[in-house]
Amino acid sequence: MSDVLLQATGLRLAFGGVKAADGIDLGVMKGEFLAIIGPNGAGKTTFINMSTGYLRPNAGEITYEGSRITGLSPRAIVKRGIARSFQLPQLFAEHTVEQNIALAVASRDGIWSPLTPLLRPGYRDEARDLLDRFGLSAIAHARADALNEGARKLADIAMAVALKPRLLLMDEPTSGVAASEKMGVVETLARVLRDAQVTAVFVEHDMDVVERFADRVAVWSQGRIAALGPPQQVLSDPAVQRDVIGIERHA
Amino acid sequence: MRKIEPFLALLLAAAMITAAVTAPWLRFVLTIALAKGIAVIGILLLLRAGQVSFGHALYIAFGAYTVAFLAPRYGDAVVLLLLAAVGAGLLGLVIGLFVTRYRQIFFGMLNLAMSMVFYSLLEKLYHYTKGSDGIRVEIMPIAGQTLDRVAYEWWIFGIAMGLAFVLGFLIRLYLSSPMGEALAGIKTRETRLEFMGVPARGVLLAAYVMSAMLGGIGGAIIAMTSRHVTPLLSYWTSSGELVFIAILGGAGGVLGPFLGAAAYELVRIYAAASFADAWQMILGAVLLLVILFAPGGLWGMAARVMKGRAQ
Ligand SMILES: Nc1ncnc2c1ncn2[C@@H]1O[C@H](COP(=O)(O)OP(=O)(O)OP(=O)(O)O)[C@@H](O)[C@H]1O
Numbered sequence: 296m297s298d299v300l301l302q303a304t305g306l307r308l309a310f311g312g313v314k315a316a317d318g319i320d321l322g323v324m325k326g327e328f329l330a331i332i333g334p335n336g337a338g339k340t341t342f343i344n345m346s347t348g349y350l351r352p353n354a355g356e357i358t359y360e361g362s363r364i365t366g367l368s369p370r371a372i373v374k375r376g377i378a379r380s381f382q383l384p385q386l387f388a389e390h391t392v393e394q395n396i397a398l399a400v401a402s403r404d405g406i407w408s409p410l411t412p413l414l415r416p417g418y419r420d421e422a423r424d425l426l427d428r429f430g431l432s433a434i435a436h437a438r439a440d441a442l443n444e445g446a447r448k449l450a451d452i453a454m455a456v457a458l459k460p461r462l463l464l465m466d467e468p469t470s471g472v473a474a475s476e477k478m479g480v481v482e483t484l485a486r487v488l489r490d491a492q493v494t495a496v497f498v499e500h501d502m503d504v505v506e507r508f509a510d511r512v513a514v515w516s517q518g519r520i521a522a523l524g525p526p527q528q529v530l531s532d533p534a535v536q537r538d539v540i541g542i543e544r545h546a
Numbered sequence: 547m548r549k550i551e552p553f554l555a556l557l558l559a560a561a562m563i564t565a566a567v568t569a570p571w572l573r574f575v576l577t578i579a580l581a582k583g584i585a586v587i588g589i590l591l592l593l594r595a596g597q598v599s600f601g602h603a604l605y606i607a608f609g610a611y612t613v614a615f616l617a618p619r620y621g622d623a624v625v626l627l628l629l630a631a632v633g634a635g636l637l638g639l640v641i642g643l644f645v646t647r648y649r650q651i652f653f654g655m656l657n658l659a660m661s662m663v664f665y666s667l668l669e670k671l672y673h674y675t676k677g678s679d680g681i682r683v684e685i686m687p688i689a690g691q692t693l694d695r696v697a698y699e700w701w702i703f704g705i706a707m708g709l710a711f712v713l714g715f716l717i718r719l720y721l722s723s724p725m726g727e728a729l730a731g732i733k734t735r736e737t738r739l740e741f742m743g744v745p746a747r748g749v750l751l752a753a754y755v756m757s758a759m760l761g762g763i764g765g766a767i768i769a770m771t772s773r774h775v776t777p778l779l780s781y782w783t784s785s786g787e788l789v790f791i792a793i794l795g796g797a798g799g800v801l802g803p804f805l806g807a808a809a810y811e812l813v814r815i816y817a818a819a820s821f822a823d824a825w826q827m828i829l830g831a832v833l834l835l836v837i838l839f840a841p842g843g844l845w846g847m848a849a850r851v852m853k854g855r856a857q
Pocket residue numbers: 310313314315333334335336337338339340341342382
């Protein structure tokens with residue numbers, strides 16, 4: 296369990312004067328659930344963007360399973376087994392929820408078959424199974440642009456899970472999900488990921504979720520990692536309480 | 547709705563055949579309509595991806611000139627149709643590698659530019675193309691059979707109809723396949739495709755090549771029917787006409803282009819006969835009405851009527 300799956304070393308990225316990453320060193324262990332917390336603008340999304348090939352760091356490198364992935368395209372990185380979900384859900388707005396998921400399922404085979412339907416039994420069954428597990432079956436045939444924010448968020452995550460990644464990066468998976476449903480949703484998600492032995496990194500603002508599901512917590516602050524360790528230890532650190540959780544409460 | 551599409555296609559085909567039998571000059575008009583319908587399926591493919599090409603007359607012209615140039619040597623309609631399709635596909639691949647890097651207005655305008663370059667070449671290379679005089683196309687054998695004029699025209703009409711069915715059927719399968727749905731994904735969330743490991747540009751390029759082939763086939767049929775090709779085939783107004791037909795027919799299904807093309811050609815003929823100077827205005831007004839009151843086009847209207855019936 297202690298093998299490093301993803302290793303970031305000395306990542307730096309500046310947007311004009313803003314240092315969104317200012318020397319990030321982080322190893323993600325195989326099989327763990329790692330939470331990223333930190334105030335708005337700390338660079339959490341930027342880290343995910345760099346790890347998935349959407350942004351290229353100015354300096355530093357990221358290795359995955361020992362080989363370098365910095366500079367690879369998002370597509371090449373997905374092929375290696377890293378998937379992500381988005382802070383703002385990225386769905387195909389004019390497709391149904393079922394089609395969205397089925398397309399993600401189909402993309403594992405490269406989508407190049409032009410004459411057999413997307414909703415063929417194989418893809419459709421797998422999509423339905425995922426919809427079921429995410430509690431989205433009732434809205435399977437709704438168009439993605441007709442969903443509420445919580446459902447869009449879940450569909451977005453289900454699409455990433457459909458890719459069968461070994462590492463899943465989730466950007467605020469529970470934002471937009473109703474408070475009453477939040478724990479249930481995370482519970483389900485955690486079960487799905489543990490069953491499939493997926494390593495997960497997730498940005499999270501809800502400390503209850505972090506405390507309950509994260510094996511480790513990384514605290515982001517102005518492009519740096521201010522603290523890293525088990526939730527009980529990190530969340531009770533007075534500095535973290537003052538600088539992050541205090542700010543979170545007011546955000 | 548998808549279920550009754552084949553039924554509606556048969557209905558439309560029956561109406562066309564009846565019209566062609568009753569009035570020989572309509573046979574000519576409807577053959578052209580079928581040819582344009584085939585080309586407009588190509589426009590529809592690109593519309594699926596949210597892209598509008600203002601230059602697809604290029605592939606019509608390419609297909610038509612392929613027939614005009616090669617008819618004296620390989621004078622068989624079947625061979626020429628194949629050559630036009632493959633040639634237009636290759637040209638579409640070369641141009642597509644470039645234009646599929648762009649989206650929206652840039653995509654539209656680059657296609658327009660390409661078609662206008664081709665137009666000028668056809669105009670300027672008089673030695674080969676006879677410039678704006680164009681080239682006559684003689685009646686040619688079909689699958690080895692030499693035919694008289696009437697039989698020939700019937701055969702071309704039949705081939706156009708047969709191709710419309712076969713191509714329409716194939717494109718319909720394609721549009722609901724993973725590849726076709728990914729194409730539609732380019733319109734709404736192209737980056738997500740990349741994050742699913744799908745090369746969005748490749749998906750668009752494949753559709754572009756198909757659209758070029760459809761244009762080439764349409765152009766070949768037009769050349770075989772009108773039996774005279776001119777650079778005007780590639781002029782920007784001809785490209786605009788294809789987009790016009792696509793909107794008129796509606797982008798909801800493969801039947802739209804044929805409904806649109808038949809309506810367009812008929813309105814054009816009647817309007818031109820009755821109001822010689824005002825027919826463009828009439829077409830413009832029709833388009834305006836469609837955009838304002840029936841954004842799904844004729845196909846969308848038909849779909850609504852059928853739905854009303856079913857309830
Ligand atoms: N593509 C970009 N261009 C310019 N500036 C950017 C870009 N992406 C991020 N930034 C800036 O970098 C900083 C870090 O942004 P990032 O989105 O990573 O923060 P975050 O920790 O995810 O915040 P939040 O909790 O609000 O999502 C911010 O100041 C942001 O404005």
